[in-house]
Amino acid sequence: MTRMTYAGKRADLIVHEREPFNAETPREALAVTPLTPTDAFYVRSHGPVPAAQDSPWRIAVGGLVARELSISLAELGGRRFARTEVVATLQCAGNRRAGLMDVGDIPGEAPWGPGATGTARWGGVRLGDVLAAAQPSPAAHHVAFIGADRSEEADPPQLYGSSIPLDKARRDEVLLADTMNGEPLPDLHGAPVRVVVPGYIGARSVKWLGRIELRREPWDGYYQATVYRLLAAGETPAPGRGIELNQIALNTDFLSPRDGAVLRGGVAELTGYSFAGGERRVGRVDVSADDGATWIQAELLEDEGPWAWRRWRARLELGAGRHELVARAWDTSGATQPERPETVWNPKGYVNNAWARIRLQMV
Numbered sequence: 443m444t445r446m447t448y449a450g451k452r453a454d455l456i457v458h459e460r461e462p463f464n465a466e467t468p469r470e471a472l473a474v475t476p477l478t479p480t481d482a483f484y485v486r487s488h489g490p491v492p493a494a495q496d497s498p499w500r501i502a503v504g505g506l507v508a509r510e511l512s513i514s515l516a517e518l519g520g521r522r523f524a525r526t527e528v529v530a531t532l533q534c535a536g537n538r539r540a541g542l543m544d545v546g547d548i549p550g551e552a553p554w555g556p557g558a559t560g561t562a563r564w565g566g567v568r569l570g571d572v573l574a575a576a577q578p579s580p581a582a583h584h585v586a587f588i589g590a591d592r593s594e595e596a597d598p599p600q601l602y603g604s605s606i607p608l609d610k611a612r613r614d615e616v617l618l619a620d621t622m623n624g625e626p627l628p629d630l631h632g633a634p635v636r637v638v639v640p641g642y643i644g645a646r647s648v649k650w651l652g653r654i655e656l657r658r659e660p661w662d663g664y665y666q667a668t669v670y671r672l673l674a675a676g677e678t679p680a681p682g683r684g685i686e687l688n689q690i691a692l693n694t695d696f697l698s699p700r701d702g703a704v705l706r707g708g709v710a711e712l713t714g715y716s717f718a719g720g721e722r723r724v725g726r727v728d729v730s731a732d733d734g735a736t737w738i739q740a741e742l743l744e745d746e747g748p749w750a751w752r753r754w755r756a757r758l759e760l761g762a763g764r765h766e767l768v769a770r771a772w773d774t775s776g777a778t779q780p781e782r783p784e785t786v787w788n789p790k791g792y793v794n795n796a797w798a799r800i801r802l803q804m805v
């Protein structure tokens with residue numbers, strides 16, 4: 443039996459903050475299966491889990507719609523909207539921030555490693571079906587999601603909220619989810635209902651969903667207008683400043699062996715993950731033992747569908763001594779990853795998709 447810690451999470455999670463609970467999955471746990479076990483899945487929360495609401499929980503749909511709705515859990519349970527499942531990778535925009543902190547200070551943010559990501563089977567109803575019932579007006583171009591959790595770290599303190607374009611919201615893969623890996627959604631992951639926006643930064647997959655608002659413009663709250671935006675060096679966060687992050691950028695990291703491992707036998711067996719984001723897919727993964735002068739191709743493992751990462755493995759024969767290995771992916775738009783974190787450093791530490799690096803010693 444795995445020893446349990448906070449609210450059903452495994453004791454080996456790397457905890458960045460106790461309250462609100464923020465923790466990432468260790469590489470070893472991500473390495474085992476294509477779907478991430480729920481008890482090992484990363485948690486990123488900007489406020490406390492909201493207190494249990496008066497049942498029945500309902501989700502209000504309003505704003506620029508012809509028909510305002512108030513949806514009950516029973517309606518999400520299949521009474522009104524058809525149920526469906528999607529395997530999707532969630533990934534925080536702050537995934538791999540630690541690699542940027544090695545390059546330059548990022549005050550006020552935690553040093554997340556490569557485990558601010560995970561892949562689960564999400565079950566629920568299509569957001570598009572709910573929107574069709576509400577009949578968005580022609581002026582509606584964005585769909586905002588407002589959670590029930592109040593974030594004190596926001597300026598000013600406010601309910602957590604964010605939005606996506608209406609065109610994305612109508613797509614089949616975007617869910618109002620109430621199950622995760624076949625079980626009821628756990629409290630830490632947004633029970634009773636969260637949004638799952640495959641291909642977009644985790645911040646858009648709003649947990650503890652309370653309200654859906656159709657709007658002309660993107661959500662103007664802190665987590666859309668001020669943070670989760672890519673700033674230029676020297677800029678500080680302010681409403682509307684910087685590039686709003688939406689589709690996830692192509693990324694890769696090693697999962698095993700661990701950094702600094704000492705290996706025998708002359709062969710290194712490497713595993714890792716790559717995720718393309720947006721509507722792109724992982725096309726190829728390369729690994730190099732000579733800092734990119736020459737590459738071998740990794741073998742792509744299980745294909746869990748268009749919204750999931752690809753795990754991969756590679757075998758490299760290496761002579762005795764110290765080695766540094768690098769890995770990078772290519773996606774189906776032909777894009778690849780930048781070599782060095784120096785070139786992608788930004789003041790909030792988002793989107794570190796520089797080549798993955800791992801050091802090994804062969805004896």
Ligand SMILES: Nc1nc2c(c(=O)[nH]1)N[C@H]1C(S)=C(S)[C@@H](COP(=O)(O)O)O[C@H]1N2
Pocket residue numbers: 483484485486487488489532533534535588589590591602630631632643644645646647648649650
């Ligand atoms: N209501 C609410 N939804 C939220 C957040 C939050 O703080 N409050 N954090 C977001 C961020 S930044 C990420 S990366 C994902 C993390 O989802 P998880 O905790 O289920 O892994 O949830 C998103 N949804």
Ligand SMILES: [Mo]
Pocket residue numbers: 486533534535536643644645
């Ligand atoms: Mo995030």
